[in-house]
Amino acid sequence: MLLALLVLWPLMQIAEFRPSDLFDARNLEVMGGFLGQFFPPNMSGDFLAYALKATIETLAMATAGIALAMLLALPLGLVLTHSLSVSRIGPGSGRGAGEAVRAAARATLLILRGIPELVWALLLVRAFGLGPAAGVLAIALTYGGMLGKVYSEILESGDTRPARVLLESGSGRLMAFFYGLLPGAGQELASYTIYRWECAVRASVIMGFVGAGGLGQLMDQSMKMLNGGEVSTILIIFLLLVLLADALSVFLRKLLA
Amino acid sequence: MSFELDRIGLIHSNGQAQGQRALRAVSISAARGERLAIIGPSGAGKTTLLRILATSIRPTEGRVSVLGTNPWQLSSRELRRLRSGVGFIHQAPPIPPRQRVITAVIAGRLGQWPWWKSALSLIYPADIAGPREQLARLDLADRLFDRCDRLSGGQLQRVGVARVLYQRPDLLLADEPVSAMDPALADLTVGQLHAEAQSRGVTLVASLHAVDIALRWFPRVIGLKAGELVFDLPPAKVSESVLRDLYASETGVLPSQDNQPFHASFEGYATDDTPGGSGQVPLAPPRVI
Amino acid sequence: MGFCLQCWLTLLLLALLVWASFAYLALDLSRLFSLESGRGMLQFILRFFPPDTSAQFLRKIAGATLETLAISAIGTLLAAGAGLLLALPAAGRLGPVFKALTRFLLNALRSVPELVWAALMVLAAGLGPFAGTLALALHTSGVLGRLYAESLENAPPEPAQSLVESGAPPALAFGYATLPLIAPQLLSYSLYRWEMNIRMATVLGFVGAGGLGQMLYYELSLLHEAQASSVIFAMLALVVFVDAASAWVRRRQMRAGG
Numbered sequence: 001m002l003l004a005l006l007v008l009w010p011l012m013q014i015a016e017f018r019p020s021d022l023f024d025a026r027n028l029e030v031m032g033g034f035l036g037q038f039f040p041p042n043m044s045g046d047f048l049a050y051a052l053k054a055t056i057e058t059l060a061m062a063t064a065g066i067a068l069a070m071l072l073a074l075p076l077g078l079v080l081t082h083s084l085s086v087s088r089i090g091p092g093s094g095r096g097a098g099e100a101v102r103a104a105a106r107a108t109l110l111i112l113r114g115i116p117e118l119v120w121a122l123l124l125v126r127a128f129g130l131g132p133a134a135g136v137l138a139i140a141l142t143y144g145g146m147l148g149k150v151y152s153e154i155l156e157s158g159d160t161r162p163a164r165v166l167l168e169s170g171s172g173r174l175m176a177f178f179y180g181l182l183p184g185a186g187q188e189l190a191s192y193t194i195y196r197w198e199c200a201v202r203a204s205v206i207m208g209f210v211g212a213g214g215l216g217q218l219m220d221q222s223m224k225m226l227n228g229g230e231v232s233t234i235l236i237i238f239l240l241l242v243l244l245a246d247a248l249s250v251f252l253r254k255l256l257a
Numbered sequence: 258m259s260f261e262l263d264r265i266g267l268i269h270s271n272g273q274a275q276g277q278r279a280l281r282a283v284s285i286s287a288a289r290g291e292r293l294a295i296i297g298p299s300g301a302g303k304t305t306l307l308r309i310l311a312t313s314i315r316p317t318e319g320r321v322s323v324l325g326t327n328p329w330q331l332s333s334r335e336l337r338r339l340r341s342g343v344g345f346i347h348q349a350p351p352i353p354p355r356q357r358v359i360t361a362v363i364a365g366r367l368g369q370w371p372w373w374k375s376a377l378s379l380i381y382p383a384d385i386a387g388p389r390e391q392l393a394r395l396d397l398a399d400r401l402f403d404r405c406d407r408l409s410g411g412q413l414q415r416v417g418v419a420r421v422l423y424q425r426p427d428l429l430l431a432d433e434p435v436s437a438m439d440p441a442l443a444d445l446t447v448g449q450l451h452a453e454a455q456s457r458g459v460t461l462v463a464s465l466h467a468v469d470i471a472l473r474w475f476p477r478v479i480g481l482k483a484g485e486l487v488f489d490l491p492p493a494k495v496s497e498s499v500l501r502d503l504y505a506s507e508t509g510v511l512p513s514q515d516n517q518p519f520h521a522s523f524e525g526y527a528t529d530d531t532p533g534g535s536g537q538v539p540l541a542p543p544r545v546i
Numbered sequence: 547m548g549f550c551l552q553c554w555l556t557l558l559l560l561a562l563l564v565w566a567s568f569a570y571l572a573l574d575l576s577r578l579f580s581l582e583s584g585r586g587m588l589q590f591i592l593r594f595f596p597p598d599t600s601a602q603f604l605r606k607i608a609g610a611t612l613e614t615l616a617i618s619a620i621g622t623l624l625a626a627g628a629g630l631l632l633a634l635p636a637a638g639r640l641g642p643v644f645k646a647l648t649r650f651l652l653n654a655l656r657s658v659p660e661l662v663w664a665a666l667m668v669l670a671a672g673l674g675p676f677a678g679t680l681a682l683a684l685h686t687s688g689v690l691g692r693l694y695a696e697s698l699e700n701a702p703p704e705p706a707q708s709l710v711e712s713g714a715p716p717a718l719a720f721g722y723a724t725l726p727l728i729a730p731q732l733l734s735y736s737l738y739r740w741e742m743n744i745r746m747a748t749v750l751g752f753v754g755a756g757g758l759g760q761m762l763y764y765e766l767s768l769l770h771e772a773q774a775s776s777v778i779f780a781m782l783a784l785v786v787f788v789d790a791a792s793a794w795v796r797r798r799q800m801r802a803g804g
Contacts, residue, residue, distance in 0.1 A: 008623075014616035014744040016676045016756070024672070031670045060567035086333060090315040094333055114782045114789075118661070118749040119759075122766065127590045132571045161351035168313045168340025169424060170368025175375045179364045183353035200754075206661040210752055213571075216661075223665055239657045380554070 037228025065139025072144030076150030081161030112145025132213030266318030341368025345427030350417025621682030629690030655688025675756030
């Protein structure tokens with residue numbers, strides 16, 4: 001108990017854990033006024049039309065981002081997969097080069113997924129300007145890194161003999177994947193991709209806080225103007241959107257099984 | 258020369274068998290069109306020997322030459338071309354269960370087709386007549402569009418044979434190709450392998466558990482035991498005492514295709530060793546035991 | 547012929563949706579990946595190198611990293627406490643009315659993303675790590691509360707029942723019989739969540755809630771690319787370290803369990 005306190009106390013100091021701040025008169029006033037506007041939510045036609053557009057933009061960002069992420073993940077994942085390595089058969093010539101390429105691919109994937117999507121978005125907004133392009137690319141990069149790693153793990157966990165045998169009869173790496181591994185692993189690959197799409201919807205909802213389009217951007221604006229009514233409407237849409245993505249993802253994955 | 262192994266040795270470098278010796282000083286060579294059977298007790302190194310010929314394992318000692326070249330000195334492009342000319346029939350066909358039979362057979366040509374043709378065949382097979390013809394030779398034409406997980410073990414084994422026949426390799430290797438089939442189908446399948454080898458003049462090497470099939474069909478029989486070459490003889494010279502020596506450690510009954518006690522007798526076995534042959538299929542086994 | 551028409555139609559539909567997404571966002575990929583934008587991108591990236599590695603700045607980064615860890619640790623700890631308190635009614639221990647009410651509360655807490663909570667908490671508690679801590683605590687208590695409630699519901703009731711029947715008060719029976727049963731699971735949920743929260747705490751700063759994120763946002767808005775890249779490397783290192791540590795813990799657990 002004493003030890004716990006000894007560890008916790010400095011942590012609390014660092015985190016500036018001061019509950020009294022919550023009851024600071026000025027903060028209370030701001031928050032009170034803001035929360036007071038939450039009811040009723042802003043349901044004017046103008047604003048709803050605006051929010052609808054942002055919602056579709058959010059979904060489109062997630063979908064386009066995951067599509068690009070797959071384009072990025074498939075080649076990297078295939079390079080990483082040992083059972084699709086021609087030079088490991090024998091082992092033959094070019095083994096060292098093969099291992100070097102694999103190490104490079106592994107490092108690339110690690111960096112891609114190690115940097116949070118919101119950081120990518122913040123950087124890309126600076127490169128591509130405000131708007132959904134940065135958000136889409138941010139999702140593509142982070143989720144590309146995640147998908148690539150998990151794709152190769154899925155491919156390694158199944159029966160890898162079919163692909164190896166195809167390589168041994170002179171087939172190329174890509175076709176060995178399509179004819180040897182995909183029939184066995186396709187379901188799991190698709191299911192994981194759908195799950196990641198669901199995560200991407202959640203991620204693209206908040207992308208806007210750094211200026212990368214979608215609902216988050218709308219929310220950021222409303223929040224800066226302390227417009228409680230708009231914020232509560234957007235929060236409700238958030239809820240519905242996340243629930244919808246959740247249900248859709250569960251439905252699609254059931255369909256696959 | 259179809260292949261030449263010169264004092265091949267192999268010590269496994271990884272996996273469970275790490276450090277174990279699988280082959281020691283094995284020298285075999287075969288001219289184009291020869292047909293060889295490899296027999297021996299389980300664990301004798303039959304599969305390892307075949308995989309070395311298939312360029313899927315690199316021997317740790319000795320020299321290999323397959324279809325006129327040393328595979329381990331080729332560039333990766335040349336090695337790919339060489340591999341597409343070597344067909345390997347596996348005892349348990351490595352075919353994904355959810356794949357269709359026709360796709361599994363077409364996969365035999367992946368090494369020869371341009372990639373776009375292989376890719377399009379995933380959507381719609383670029384060749385349907387070819388796979389059907391090969392399956393028909395093995396009495397399976399009606400299963401062309403079935404999924405492989407609907408097939409029995411023997412049927413799946415024949416799909417694996419059909420794939421390699423469709424590949425049209427210059428060196429035809431088979432590892433226990435008929436182990437899951439009943440005697441009649443086993444004879445049909447081995448017969449078709451011989452027909453293929455004779456009509457196209459390609460070399461056939463098969464490891465067989467059943468000694469009677471080896472003696473009945475193959476002009477040249479190789480005995481392998483504990484990773485060493487014991488004999489390399491025409492079937493007429495493979496006497497019962499030679500066989501007893503080869504299988505000494507097993508139960509005393511020689512393995513045959515229907516697990517009936519087998520007694521070797523030595524009249525009328527295949528002795529046709531003319532490379533290329535006459536194109537004639539040996540329609541029926543010369544002698545029923 | 548038996549070829550999977552349905553599969554191809556589904557794939558076609560998905561391709562159509564993807565195409566529609568790109569069209570709706572008016573993303574011009576060819577322009578995005580053109581030589582010109584590639585050159586611009588390269589220049590942009592080059593401005594981030596070399597990173598600032600002066601001792602003074604590294605000390606600042608170390609401070610912010612510690613702050614990030616503190617935010618995640620205190621936030622998760624608060625959430626574990628709140629989650630446990632909410633899990634009892636959510637598992638139906640106090641009757642169906644409380645169950646429905648707490649379930650709704652947990653869902654609401656969980657559905658609002660951490661970053662949105664952080665933006666709200668910055669208003670309520672001012673800029674700084676405390677807002678981040680509260681944001682993580684709020685979102686995570688929703689997640690943990692639900693997970694805890696599920697394990698409570700799945701725990702076998704017999705041990706606690708036998709204690710109650712032998713005269714122990716229900717609260718004590720819970721503490722002595724049920725809690726020890728599910729404690730390992732609760733702990734592993736909490737650790738897993740902590741791991742996710744460390745990652746999350748690195749970005750909460752974008753809305754002013756402290757940690758490495760706030761530092762990155764600040765340096766980037768001043769166009770200090772060298773400093774920003776040092777912060778990004780620190781984030782990457784933190785995430786990779788947490789990844790490796792959790793993989794190590796899980797492997798050990800698996801070995802102990804199996």
